[in-house]
Amino acid sequence: MNRVAMLSLHGCPVARLGERDTGGMNVYVLQTARALGEMGRRVDVYTRWHDPRDEQVMSLGENARVVHLKAGPYDRPKGDAHRDIPEFLDKLYAFRRSEDLAYDVVHSHYWLSGAAGLTLADEWGVPHVATFHTLSRKKMQSRVGERESELRACTETAIAGGVDAIVASTRQERDDLAHLYGVPAGRAHVIAPGVDTKLFRRMDPQAARAALGIAESKVILSVGRIEPLKGIDILIRAAAKLEDISDVRLLIVGGSPSSDPEVERLRQVASEVGIGRAVTFTGKVDQTELPTYYSAADVFVLASYYESFGLVALEAMACGVPVIASRVGGPRTFVRDSVTGYLIPWQCPEPYAQRIEMLLSNPGLQASMGAAAEAEASKMGWDSAARGASELYDSLAAAPWSYAAGA
Numbered sequence: 001m002n003r004v005a006m007l008s009l010h011g012c013p014v015a016r017l018g019e020r021d022t023g024g025m026n027v028y029v030l031q032t033a034r035a036l037g038e039m040g041r042r043v044d045v046y047t048r049w050h051d052p053r054d055e056q057v058m059s060l061g062e063n064a065r066v067v068h069l070k071a072g073p074y075d076r077p078k079g080d081a082h083r084d085i086p087e088f089l090d091k092l093y094a095f096r097r098s099e100d101l102a103y104d105v106v107h108s109h110y111w112l113s114g115a116a117g118l119t120l121a122d123e124w125g126v127p128h129v130a131t132f133h134t135l136s137r138k139k140m141q142s143r144v145g146e147r148e149s150e151l152r153a154c155t156e157t158a159i160a161g162g163v164d165a166i167v168a169s170t171r172q173e174r175d176d177l178a179h180l181y182g183v184p185a186g187r188a189h190v191i192a193p194g195v196d197t198k199l200f201r202r203m204d205p206q207a208a209r210a211a212l213g214i215a216e217s218k219v220i221l222s223v224g225r226i227e228p229l230k231g232i233d234i235l236i237r238a239a240a241k242l243e244d245i246s247d248v249r250l251l252i253v254g255g256s257p258s259s260d261p262e263v264e265r266l267r268q269v270a271s272e273v274g275i276g277r278a279v280t281f282t283g284k285v286d287q288t289e290l291p292t293y294y295s296a297a298d299v300f301v302l303a304s305y306y307e308s309f310g311l312v313a314l315e316a317m318a319c320g321v322p323v324i325a326s327r328v329g330g331p332r333t334f335v336r337d338s339v340t341g342y343l344i345p346w347q348c349p350e351p352y353a354q355r356i357e358m359l360l361s362n363p364g365l366q367a368s369m370g371a372a373a374e375a376e377a378s379k380m381g382w383d384s385a386a387r388g389a390s391e392l393y394d395s396l397a398a399a400p401w402s403y404a405a406g407a
Contacts, residue, residue, distance in 0.1 A: 002040070002041060002042060003041070003042045003043075003044075003102065003103050004036065004041055004042065004043045004104070004105050005044055005046065005105070005106045005107070006032075006033055006043055006044065006046070006107045006108075006109070007045075007046050007047075007107070007109060007113035007117050007120075008026075008046070008047045009046075009047060009071075009081060009085070009088055010047075010048060011026045011029060011047065011109065011110065012026065012047040012048070012050045012051075012066065013026055013027075013033065013047070013060060014030070014060075014066055015051075023224055023225045023254075024193075024308075024310070024311040024312065025109060025110060025133045027287065028109070028193050028311065029045060030060060031193075031194065031382040031385075032193075032382065032385060032386055032389060033045050033060050033064040034060050034061040034062075034064050034382070035382040035383050035385065035387075036064065036386045037060065037061050037062045037063035037064030038062055038063070038383075038386075039386060039390060040063065041390065042064075043064040043065075044065060044067055044101070044103075045060065045064070045065070045067065046066075046092050046095075047066060047067070047068060047069070048069060048070075048071050048072065048076070048081070048088060049069060049071070049074060050074060051074065052074060054068055055068070056068050067092075067095055069095065070091060071085075071087040071088035071091055072087060072088075081112050082112055082115070082151065082155075085112065085115055088116060089116055089119060089120070092116075092120070102124075103124060103126060104393070104397065105126055105127050105128075105129060105396065105397075106120050106121045106126060106129070107128075107129045107130075107131070107389070107393075108128065108129070108131070108159075108163075109130075109131050109133060110131075110132065110133050110134075111132060111136075111152055111155050111159060114130045114132070114156070114159035114163070115158075117163070118158070118159060118162050127164040127393070127397070128162070128163045128165075129163065129164065129165045129166070129389075129392060129393065130159055130160075130166050130167070131169075132156065132166070132173075132177075133169075133308050134306070134308050135156065135173070135176055135181075135308070136152045136156060137153055137156075137176075137181070138176050138306060139229065139306050142306035142328070143229055143305040143306065146229060156181065157181055157182075160182070160183050161181075164187075164396050165187055165392055165396060166189065167188075167189055167191050167389065168189065168190050168191075169190070169191070169193055169308055169309040169330055170190065170192070170309065170332070171190055171333075172329060172332065172333075173188075173190075173308055173329070174188040174189075174190055189388075189392055191385055191388035191389060191392070192309075192330075192333065192334075192380065192385060193314075193380075193382075194314075194380045194382035194383070194384055194385040195311070195314045195315055195317075195318045195377050195380055195382070196315075196381075197378055197381055199287070199291060200290070200291050200315045200318035200319050200377075201291060201318065201319065202319050202320035202370075203291060203292065203319070204295070205295055208293075209296045211296075212251075212292060212293065212296055214249050214251075214296060215249075216247050216248055216249040216278075217247050218249070218298050218360050219248070219249050219250075219251060219296050219297045219298050220235075220239060220249070220250045220251070220297065220298065220299055220301060220356060221250075221251045221293060221294065221296070221297035221299070221300050221321070222250075222251070222252045222253065222300070222301055222302070222303075223253040223254060223290065223293065223300070223315075224254050224302070224312050225254055225255070226252070226254050226263055226281075227262055228262065229304060230302075230304050230305075231303035231304050231305055231326065231347060232252060232266055233266060234303040234347060234348065234349055234352060235250070235252075235301050235303045235352065236266060236270050236273065236275070237273055238301075238353040239275055239278065239356070240273035240274060240349075241349055241350065241353035242353060242357055242360070243357060245275055245278050248278055249278060249280060250275070250278055250279045250280070251280050251282060251293065251297070252279065252280065252281050253282045253283075253293055254282075254283070254284060254285075255281065255283060255284070256283055256284065257281040257282075258283075267279075267281070290315065294315060294316045295319050295320070297316070297321050298321075298322075298359060298366055299322050299323075299324060299341075299360065299366070300312075300316035300321045300322070300323045300324070300341075301324045301325070301356065302323065302325040302326065302331060303324075303325075303326055303347070303352060304325075304326055304329075305328070305347060306328055306329060307326070307328055307331060308329050308330060309329060309330030310325065313325050313330075313331050313335065314330075314334055314377055314380060316373075317334070317335075317341075317373035317374060317376060317377040318374060318378070319374070320370040320371065320373060320374040321370055321373060322340065322341040322342075322366060322369035322370050323335050323340065323341035323373060324341055324342045324344065324352060324355050324356060325342075325343060325344070326343070326344050326345075326347065327343040327344060327345045334377075336376065339369065339372050340369055340372045340373035342355040
């Protein structure tokens with residue numbers, strides 16, 4: 001079982017992070033494909049063409065590449081991307097025929113890709129592994145007012161019942177799959193994502209701040225998609241409760257500051273609580289630039305209502321930054337409360353403000369937690385995640401591929 005068809009219909013692994021509908025899943029697909037390729041697997045990641053300037057086939061590293069398929073408008077929003085599945089499949093079939101490719105396993109990411117994967121795996125007679133990344137029913141439980149389409153929920157149920165195996169990032173996600181979708185215990189396998197420890201490494205904080213033009217001596221950082229589920233308004237209100245905000249910069253990385261309605265709403269929140277001048281919305285940032293932002297921070301805050309994993313928090317830890325995160329999903333598994341940061345069980349500003357204040361006012365505590373965070377993250381490389389996926393592929397095959405045989 002050596003060649004993998006990886007499907008990421010709406011999430012291109014080379015898309016710029018912080019754009020609409022790009023985030024941790026894009027990183028997950030990119031890094032898993034690369035790590036599998038380095039192990040000798042041949043991996044083709046099929047995705048919709050999101051940018052006409054990109055080539056159809058782009059290398060991701062040794063034995064791994066992304067294949068862009070023109071299926072629907074380039075700017076089709078994720079919520080409507082299901083319309084493009086038939087065309088996506090047609091283009092995938094054509095590309096496969098043009099290169100006379102045969103795949104041993106289909107690994108789909110997110111429900112849109114899972115729907116396409118059901119068809120492919122059935123027609124090719126190969127195993128289908130699915131990774132959902134987020135679950136619609138769990139999202140709707142997590143925050144009042146959160147809405148997801150019935151189409152998505154029904155499709156997720158069909159995928160959960162039709163695949164050979166599901167990769168869950170945490171035990172909590174495995175439990176959610178069982179309780180909300182009826183997935184048998186043996187079908188869901190917990191394989192934690194990783195972090196690129198070569199890219200995400202500690203830098204000198206003063207040099208990082210100078211590079212970013214930050215004059216303040218204290219920096220609070222948030223990174224990720226800009227949407228209500230991320231709880232960024234909670235972070236802004238928490239910052240407003242700090243004893244002294246005059247020498248603090250709150251950096252919010254992601255989104256499009258000039259055109260994103262949610263960014264505009266958050267600007268209004270910052271203005272209402274009196275800290276508009278202390279908050280900077282940077283917009284989207286290339287992943288290679290993120291270590292500078294992480295290293296400039298005294299504390300990283302992830303106040304999400306729901307996170308299937310929360311890769312950005314792990315990246316911050318790898319750069320030696322303490323993390324304050326909501327006690328949900330992935331952060332519960334890798335943020336060690338009071339050791340590498342703090343886990344907050346309440347979705348309100350006050351406990352966040354208290355923990356932020358503790359770290360900003362105590363350099364010794366900040367340094368010790370940052371060192372512990374860095375050490376914890378160093379244990380979670382992508383090679384481990386890829387090996388877990390590879391072993392899962394082999395468990396589904398009649399004749400497992402040998403690592404010794406390589407490519």
